[in-house]
Amino acid sequence: MSDVRRPIKAALLQVHSLAGLALALLWAVVGITGATMAFEDEIEASLNSHIMRVDASATRRLTPDELVARLQSAGDFGRASAVTMASDPSAAVRIRFARSEGGARPSSVYVDPYDGHVLGSPRAEDFFATVRKLHRWLLLPGDGNGIGRKITGTAAICLIVMLISGLVLRWPHRARSVKMWLKPNLGLRGRGLHRSLHAVIGTWVLPVYLVMTLTGLWYSFEWYKAGANWLLARPVTTTAAMQPKQPRGAAADGKADARANPGNDKRASDPNGEAKALTFDRVWTAFLAQEGDQYGRALLTMPAGAGTAVRVRSWLPDSSLESVRDEFRIEAVTGRVISADRYADKTFGERILAGVLDIHRGAILGWPGKLAFMLAAAMMPLFTVTGLLLYLSRRRHRRLARQPVGHLVPGE
Template sequence: YDGHVLGSPRGEDFFATVRKLHRWLLLPGDGNGIGRKITGTAAICLIVMLISGLVLRWPHRARSVKMWLKPNLALRGRGLHRSLHAVIGTWVLPVYLVMTLTGLWYSFEWYKAGANWLLARPQAMAAAMQPKPPRGAAASEGKADAKAETNKTDTKTAETKPLGFDRVWTTFLQQENNDYGRALLTLPAGAGAAVRVRSWSRSSSLESVRDEFRIDAVTGHVISSDRYADKTLGERVLAGVLDIHRGAILGWPGKLAFMLAAAMMPLFAVTGLLLYLSRRRHRRL
């Protein structure tokens, strides 16, 4: 490490746009706009369709694995469409349920609060539910204070102690015993002195398996710590919502399965529409 700037990653703008499309439909307001509510409502509608579809396709021989999982490709027309819609829908139903149930975490605060109440300890839930200040709020407050005390600038500057990142790093290494794969330091906003340090273990590639510290950059004291090893099973589930949502919890096979399931979504729209049109045509006859 020599402090040399390596440059900016390529493709950041593209993937940021895709993420905004996925989460907020590129609508104004981003996470605070109407797009977040629309995607959440769509997820709830998908859950309703999954459950109702499972009830409608329940076979007479419910114990037959073949009836559940093997499409009848010998059929033609409406029969084939129904078989593909029902059987492939059964294949991907668990994946879609996981996607929607975890996706609601990012759409509705009441859903997140309920999940925390159900799975987290009270003290952990209280810490998780503390409102975060809006971006730039601390900086704006610092600017306002500076303007209000312009005549005391020299005195205040003399009394202000510089942030010591060496102290932060030394404290972090002591806490982790040098047992980490990578670390991310987030600087304090405005006039704060608390540096947020997140570290990931060498033994796991999951984003959720991490420790988090808040360290005073002036004194080097640990303000708070949140270790993954100290979490309960429910709290680990909450911490890993994103990894579960995208299938990463199962490694690359899980990611592949979730990607293929997502790619199959248009199949159900097409076969469902064909079944609807076929039913209308039969009613007219």
């Protein structure tokens, strides 16, 4: 190694080691939780197949408001905040609820679309919700508006530094040898085996980790999201995408504002001046006028705070990706379509932005991609263990190699 490269590699090793020691446990938690959520949809569908399907009937299916009314008459479930309708006559309807005064969100329920009776709450919903909060915000207070979001984002940036420094540190003398890059030496023992596993498996997962971190930053920093929109989206789309989201506390603020001004907080005033809660049916009718029977599944979501614009996301019957959807904003009071964002009209860059989540978890490549990303995420603890062992081994090696210094005595 040349005299110039030696101090550079030594400095990189220090950075790589210290950053790894400081953040290894955090990366392991994020990796394990990400792997746990890889096949969340498939797991929930398997666990809840008995309540997600009903016997198809020639009877008219109930409208969203009729379903909500029958649900509320059956028990105190809280205020309905979202309804998922399907064109499939044998698919149950899923209803989600707004957060309570204490900030907790009740479990959603599946209901029969023909008579509105409750089929049950989905299993594993609360489990995956907790895992998701741990993955994104480390279960710290504030959720998406708290410090946890910034910590995981900073850890993602540090992981990029780790990947680049690790690649430089392991660059072999025979860089063109595929065997040197991709085949671990399992015949080694001790430090040699740890180093081989750490370096070679790290090379295997490096592209996946880069994709995960670069897309994961989308959920951590608004400046990163704004930059991505500026780079990939058309100017009009960028302006719309950069509108600030309603804070989670806005719902509570909206309730306080409603007490001062009953015309706000997702309510509309009738001609007599009385406030009425927003309902789904006008939105549902307007959506059907737009889409007809071309949709496969539609999610109607009430606004989180003050306002009357309901968001409707629509997926085609054969859509397998979360990102391949149309999105509408519909005025709940009048049924007027405020905006229609169709996937078919998006540019290539805008489709990348819409598919950040599918790219982040490998779903863009189908189930093989999800499996590959899941395995890569699950391997994160391996680097925590091997990295720590290598650090301790280097410390021990340096201590043994250090020559003892004797004290000079006059006359000797």
